[in-house]
Amino acid sequence: MSSIPMIEQTAGKGAAQRGLGARRRGAPGGTMRRPGFLTYGFLGAVILGSVFPLWWSFLVGSHDSSVISQGVPLVPGGNFFANAATVLDSIPFWKALSNSIIVSTVTAASVVLFSTLAGFAFAKLRFRGSKALLVFVIATMAVPTQLGVVPLFIVMSKLGWTGSLWAVIVPGVVTAFGVFWMTQYLRDALPDELIEAVRIDGASMIQAFWYVGLPAARPAAAMLALFTFVATWTNFFWPFIVLDPSNPTLPVALQLLQAAHFVDYSIVLAGAVLSTIPLLLLFAVAGRQLVSGIMQGAVKG
Amino acid sequence: MAVTDRVQSPPPNTDQRGSRDKSVKRLAFSQKVSKWDVKLSPYLYISPFFLLFAITGLFPLLYTAWVSLHTWNLIGGQGKFTGLENYEFVLAQPFFWNAVGNTFSIFLLSSVPQVVLAIAIAAVLEANLRAKTFWRMGVLVPFVVAPVAVGLIFNNLFADQAGLFNELLTGIGLDPVRWHSDSLASHAAIATMVNFRWTGYNALIFLAAMQAIPRDVYEAATIDGAGRFRQFFSVTVPMLRPTIIFVVITATIGGLQIFDGARVFDQAGLGGADRQWQTLTMYIWELGWGQRNFGRASAVAWLLFLIIVIIAMANFLITRRIANQGGRR
Numbered sequence: 159m160s161s162i163p164m165i166e167q168t169a170g171k172g173a174a175q176r177g178l179g180a181r182r183r184g185a186p187g188g189t190m191r192r193p194g195f196l197t198y199g200f201l202g203a204v205i206l207g208s209v210f211p212l213w214w215s216f217l218v219g220s221h222d223s224s225v226i227s228q229g230v231p232l233v234p235g236g237n238f239f240a241n242a243a244t245v246l247d248s249i250p251f252w253k254a255l256s257n258s259i260i261v262s263t264v265t266a267a268s269v270v271l272f273s274t275l276a277g278f279a280f281a282k283l284r285f286r287g288s289k290a291l292l293v294f295v296i297a298t299m300a301v302p303t304q305l306g307v308v309p310l311f312i313v314m315s316k317l318g319w320t321g322s323l324w325a326v327i328v329p330g331v332v333t334a335f336g337v338f339w340m341t342q343y344l345r346d347a348l349p350d351e352l353i354e355a356v357r358i359d360g361a362s363m364i365q366a367f368w369y370v371g372l373p374a375a376r377p378a379a380a381m382l383a384l385f386t387f388v389a390t391w392t393n394f395f396w397p398f399i400v401l402d403p404s405n406p407t408l409p410v411a412l413q414l415l416q417a418a419h420f421v422d423y424s425i426v427l428a429g430a431v432l433s434t435i436p437l438l439l440l441f442a443v444a445g446r447q448l449v450s451g452i453m454q455g456a457v458k459g
Numbered sequence: 460m461a462v463t464d465r466v467q468s469p470p471p472n473t474d475q476r477g478s479r480d481k482s483v484k485r486l487a488f489s490q491k492v493s494k495w496d497v498k499l500s501p502y503l504y505i506s507p508f509f510l511l512f513a514i515t516g517l518f519p520l521l522y523t524a525w526v527s528l529h530t531w532n533l534i535g536g537q538g539k540f541t542g543l544e545n546y547e548f549v550l551a552q553p554f555f556w557n558a559v560g561n562t563f564s565i566f567l568l569s570s571v572p573q574v575v576l577a578i579a580i581a582a583v584l585e586a587n588l589r590a591k592t593f594w595r596m597g598v599l600v601p602f603v604v605a606p607v608a609v610g611l612i613f614n615n616l617f618a619d620q621a622g623l624f625n626e627l628l629t630g631i632g633l634d635p636v637r638w639h640s641d642s643l644a645s646h647a648a649i650a651t652m653v654n655f656r657w658t659g660y661n662a663l664i665f666l667a668a669m670q671a672i673p674r675d676v677y678e679a680a681t682i683d684g685a686g687r688f689r690q691f692f693s694v695t696v697p698m699l700r701p702t703i704i705f706v707v708i709t710a711t712i713g714g715l716q717i718f719d720g721a722r723v724f725d726q727a728g729l730g731g732a733d734r735q736w737q738t739l740t741m742y743i744w745e746l747g748w749g750q751r752n753f754g755r756a757s758a759v760a761w762l763l764f765l766i767i768v769i770i771a772m773a774n775f776l777i778t779r780r781i782a783n784q785g786g787r788r
Contacts, residue, residue: 192589
């Protein structure tokens, strides 16, 4: 395995650097060693592998299908907008886009709120059965609830929700992963003394949560929000089953596109690019904040 | 530790002019409220999860077993009770066993390399890199690409005729692989989609866990003369134990339910002409929404549920054991 020397090299350096303490991290002229070109080479390869399929998709999506049949040139062609126009004609793209935005935003907001609330209780409040209940929450992550699709579908049709966004939103408003995540985070990030202090000052539980718990949870909450947003945005199986082709989310629409243009890769991959652009934009904006938020939050008080 | 048992009631009423009686009463009341606040709030805060899980998770899962014991049509609804007939039917289907095999094959080809690579990437990301944020964001890019889009892109990359991977293979003098007709090759292609999308995500989870490891443990290891390699396997990996267990189990549960990428690996979405890459979830879809037979679909769903529980538990035990051994060295 080619990665072993990497680990050897970098784990040691990481460890050496750790001894300097978090505060001096990144200070110019410090004594910590920089990793060598092997490390950057490995990472560069990883990033290349991460980005290349998207680039490829754009390459194919920017050419005419007649060009593609003779092998894809490595420079983008001028046909992307023409292909994109065909995509917009073939599937209800704007409808799918707004649906995806609504579903993902609502789900992310509610997951963050409910998970932080539960995480606050599990990490910082003492109550009978808390340990067992937390174990239960974690255990439910091992429960493949996706396999309940048949009854869930039956319930949704009884409610008349099939084809509506509610059917996609409601089952996702709080997740076991979110609760577990916030519990783990708050346990370390929120000092007991802080809660004690506001409680002595007369704050109720929910005030303690609002003024102390939520602010302390912010970095992890931002991460949870982003991951929930992305997970909801990219979710396919359940929306595919429960939504109508006339009112889809983006992944469902993308699948329709493939069914409509089954041999024309240039159209299909132009659609793949189009559907990915919104999340890439979000990622360009929020991904950075997210990463630095995690880094700041990881430094223990 | 928890603090609520030490919490005091709000400050006593300072209104000196009010009657003594009234103030005592008010104090008693607010104390009572505070007591209930302390007692009930935690349950209230965790209740949304439990309610939702009961309604959209547990109930449908249990009800799946009930549906599986009936003839049950997508349109017609509940039919007569048939006992284990659906199970007998399904277990006699070659396509069922085919889907079991495909699911496991794809799962193994994706989960193992993924976890190993993710830990390696995390270890590298933990180094004192220049432009840390750039690298960290870079590995996460595939995660924001929907599996369906990933599936469509790799469907093209793995195209049997003139696909990029086959072009590269023939370019270096090898035979092209029939990614869409050979069973194992199609599994490798679909596993590649899974690995592409999830490795970076898991690497960041491992990275976060690595950074939570107390620095003095490494200092102690350095003083004891442990080299980098030794430190990684004797300190980092054992300290990552909870995270490894978490990631492996999540990968198992997700991996055994794989649907998206395989669904769009061709246009029909049923897993190829001979169902070469039909997974169990795809089979559930075919039975339930293709053939409109909810009874049989539920039987397969319930069988898959049992399989996942068994594998997840086995995984848990094995992972814990491996991680333990690392710690005892």
